[in-house]
Amino acid sequence: MAVQSRIGQIQARFMVPPTTNASWARAASAAGLTTPTSATSATAGLAATGTGAEVVGAATKYLGVPYKWGGTDPATGLDCSGFTQRVYADLGISIPRTSSQQATAGRPVASLAEAQPGDLVFFDNSSSRSGIDHVGLYIGGGKMIAAPQEGEVVKVQDVGNPTLIRRVLPDGARPTTAAASAGSSLAGVPYADLFSQAGAKHGISPALLAAVAKTESGFNSAAVSSAGATGLMQFMPGTAKGLGVDPTDPASSIDGAARYLSSLTRQFGSTELALAAYNAGPGTVQRYGGMPPYAETTSYVQKVTSAAEAYS
Incomplete structure (x- = not known):
């Protein structure tokens, strides 16, 4: 129950509300969070x-x-x-x-x-x-x-x-x-408009997308990892090709990451597992039936969620 509660908290914090206001309210209420129906919004003030x-x-x-x-x-x-x-x-x-x-x-x-x-x-x-x-x-x-x-x-x-x-x-x-200190603010974050646009389009929090970019590349669109991952959102060549993404183009990379995270969240049912799949691969998450027992992946999920909370 503790694990499910934590998953509910992360989903309610970072995912755009699902198809009905009632379902979003139930998810957020279960996580102990304020819903969009509250008079006090994340950006009020x-x-x-x-x-x-x-x-x-x-x-x-x-x-x-x-x-x-x-x-x-x-x-x-x-x-x-x-x-x-x-x-x-x-x-x-x-x-x-x-x-x-x-x-x-x-x-x-x-x-x-x-x-x-x-x-x-x-x-x-x-x-x-x-x-x-x-x-x-x-x-x-x-x-x-x-x-x-x-x-x-x-x-x-x-x-x-x-x-x-x-x-x-x-x-x-x-x-x-x-304004910069209140609620959800990507003020001063590189590519803030692109994160907001892609998040709205694919139902992923802009704060979560920014957190992935910060963790993956430090907002460096020219970054190349030792494993061959490229660009702002660090796509491997095969993944980028499958998604039709140009990993060296920030707009394409961010849109592709939002689309990919949205798909992974639907597949695995939680933001935590979607991030784990982004880091270790969907096959790895499937093989272990949940969070892979890798220190690198656990640390990655923690870093991204912490950064997203800061941006939120």
């Missing part, structure tokens, strides 16, 4: 000078929350503008309630090519007389997080062709001292 990475990081907490028309409380559900308003409120930034009102906030962005993580992307339905009637939060790479419609949940999806894009954050904004 941040000053209104956060970065796009912080906005994306705040948004990932609500993945899996059910859509509810008019919803502003993640405990019961969120609609599209209730979601975006809540994310920015977590960062200490006030924006209007409805999507049409939010479309007047901040300043315009000329095109999707100029959009940055954290920008608001708006859409209008030609059958609607009210014009703008949907909003999402851009996370980069042509993707956004949004609360789509009844019967669905807050999720990552393609942006498509937005009608309007608005930027609420100041250009080049950096977190204040208060």
Whole structure:
């Protein structure tokens, strides 16, 4: 029971909420952690000078929350503008309630090519007389997080062709001292935006991805190990080829690592075992039916989880 409790704690701390808000609440409650439905979020109290990475990081907490028309409380559900308003409120930034009102906030962005993580992307339905009637939060790479419609949940999806894009954050904004010290912050961490984008896309905590990069390579994208592992996330050639990853390219490497860790977590059922498989190989974890009895692997899992907790 102690082992299961520890696994639950790590999963609840580092994994993006699963497909339903209720299931995430149960997992986090069992681990003794505050859930995203709490009025106090991991990023509450941040000053209104956060970065796009912080906005994306705040948004990932609500993945899996059910859509509810008019919803502003993640405990019961969120609609599209209730979601975006809540994310920015977590960062200490006030924006209007409805999507049409939010479309007047901040300043315009000329095109999707100029959009940055954290920008608001708006859409209008030609059958609607009210014009703008949907909003999402851009996370980069042509993707956004949004609360789509009844019967669905807050999720990552393609942006498509937005009608309007608005930027609420100041250009080049950096977190204040208060922001850097509060909640989940990758402020000052190399490749922070890439960790946030990949984490949101594949359902892995950006803090965990950053911790893996720190442990594997010390954030050195040119690192090569004595065993032949390459790049920021230290992929072996065969693994990189199988995933279609260019290990020397930080964006490809981080995205591949998030995708790989997501797959390993589903396969083995816990973040600890996923990290063990990342270090020692999935076959080794399967062979031992759990954590391999290797000091190197045990130490690796401890280092990564400790670093992730620090980033969280």
